[in-house]
Amino acid sequence: MSVSLSCHRCGTRYDEVRVRCACGEPLWIDAEPTTFTWDDRRIPSGIWRYEDRLPIDRPEGVARAAGGTPLVRTPGLDDVAGGRVFVKDESENPTGSYKDRGSSVAIPHAVAAGDDVIGTVSYGNMAISTAAHAASLDRECIVFVPEGISPVRLELIAQYEPTIIRVRGEYGALYEDALELSERLPISVLVSDAPTRISGYKTALFEIYESFAPETPDVIALPASSGGFASGVWLGIRELERAGAIDEPPRLCLVQTAAADPITRAFEDGSADPTPMSPEETGETIAHSIGNPDPPSGARALAAVRDTDGVVVSVTDDEIRAARRRFAVDGGFCVEPASATTLAGVSRLADRGGVAAEDSIVLVPTGTGFKELGTGETDVTTETVHGADLSDRLESMLSPRRE
Numbered sequence: 214m215s216v217s218l219s220c221h222r223c224g225t226r227y228d229e230v231r232v233r234c235a236c237g238e239p240l241w242i243d244a245e246p247t248t249f250t251w252d253d254r255r256i257p258s259g260i261w262r263y264e265d266r267l268p269i270d271r272p273e274g275v276a277r278a279a280g281g282t283p284l285v286r287t288p289g290l291d292d293v294a295g296g297r298v299f300v301k302d303e304s305e306n307p308t309g310s311y312k313d314r315g316s317s318v319a320i321p322h323a324v325a326a327g328d329d330v331i332g333t334v335s336y337g338n339m340a341i342s343t344a345a346h347a348a349s350l351d352r353e354c355i356v357f358v359p360e361g362i363s364p365v366r367l368e369l370i371a372q373y374e375p376t377i378i379r380v381r382g383e384y385g386a387l388y389e390d391a392l393e394l395s396e397r398l399p400i401s402v403l404v405s406d407a408p409t410r411i412s413g414y415k416t417a418l419f420e421i422y423e424s425f426a427p428e429t430p431d432v433i434a435l436p437a438s439s440g441g442f443a444s445g446v447w448l449g450i451r452e453l454e455r456a457g458a459i460d461e462p463p464r465l466c467l468v469q470t471a472a473a474d475p476i477t478r479a480f481e482d483g484s485a486d487p488t489p490m491s492p493e494e495t496g497e498t499i500a501h502s503i504g505n506p507d508p509p510s511g512a513r514a515l516a517a518v519r520d521t522d523g524v525v526v527s528v529t530d531d532e533i534r535a536a537r538r539r540f541a542v543d544g545g546f547c548v549e550p551a552s553a554t555t556l557a558g559v560s561r562l563a564d565r566g567g568v569a570a571e572d573s574i575v576l577v578p579t580g581t582g583f584k585e586l587g588t589g590e591t592d593v594t595t596e597t598v599h600g601a602d603l604s605d606r607l608e609s610m611l612s613p614r615r616e
């Protein structure tokens with residue numbers, strides 16, 4: 214498109230980019246006159262593009278905004294990853310994480326099945342996403358959080374006004390309790406491996422393939438905790454294989470935090486089922502979203518990796534911090550620590566010769582870093598200059614670059 218600017222007030226045109234018109238008004242860029250056609254308007258967007266492969270019809274409300282996230286070629290990360298990097302930016306979902314793909318199917322499905330109250334066991338993205346989707350359908354929502362939850366997380370969940378119950382005692386045991394409650398009471402407690410959620414997650418895989426077509430990706434890297442997202446991505450792969458749409462699956466690279474990595478341990482041992490890690494074995498990590506020591510979909514995640522000739526790796530907090538910085542500084546993406554593990558994990562793989570330079574590698578940052586406030590994780594360097602001295606300061610900063 215050739216660039217042409219005009220002034221809304223006096224109509225003067227300019228063919229170079231400048232901010233203001235000679236008359237003083239701000240200019241804007243005029244696009245060439247064209248004919249608009251709205252032929253695509255009946256194709257639903259986001260995950261509902263695959264409506265015929267989902268267990269419900271397209272619902273109303275915020276659920277319509279899930280999915281349809283961009284896949285961005287990001288050469289700045291190639292050297293760390295050892296191949297050609299593409300970022301599937303899941304932070305662009307309505308509550309900032311891939312969990313919305315699952316909530317947008319699971320919550321309307323539960324409502325249609327007649328459950329009055331929606332519940333979940335989570336103090337992170339699952340809670341935020343579930344509460345938002347219940348609010349959108351005007352359903353009551355109960356969120357069970359651990360007693361010691363941080364105030365920032367509480368605030369993020371509370372904005373949708375669910376009932377928040379702090380649970381004292383063993384939080385891990387709540388998973389089983391919640392399923393039992395769901396059977397006895399008119400509440401649908403939607404945990405990480407609810408089948409309706411998993412079916413929503415598979416749309417992430419469909420979107421990746423659609424963006425690549427007619428090419429296909431070689432490696433897809435995801436963080437794994439409960440194993441729900443990995444299960445959904447594998448379900449998507451299986452559906453494409455059964456439909457004859459792909460011959461060779463992408464190699465799944467699941468990444469865990471070294472503080473809680475039962476899936477990595479089972480992968481290395483060659484076992485089919487992860488052994489739950491005891492509280493003494495489980496460490497602290499900055500990757501809060503992936504600290505599950507007893508993953509309910511762990512066996513399925515392992516099967517996914519073995520079926521796709523993939524791998525599971527663990528990374529330390531220091532590697533996560535470094536990867537998070539690279540995502541921002543070399544990619545422009547603000548990702549949460551759990552999501553930065555994808556780059557750290559692939560980088561480990563590259564060190565072992567597990568990726569080739571021509572491989573296309575999809576990193577899936579599962580959640581936005583914008584929810585992590587006041588963590589003190591970023592070094593902030595600034596300088597203060599008086600307005601009157603600004604031009605001198607910039608001159609000394611920039612003029613050497615001209616030479």
Ligand SMILES: *Cc1c(COP(=O)(O)O)cnc(C)c1O
Nearest residue numbers: 338437438439440441442579580
């Ligand atoms: C929930 C979550 C994960 C882990 O997904 P699982 O389905 O538990 O394996 C990873 N990243 C983010 C940002 C999450 O919110």
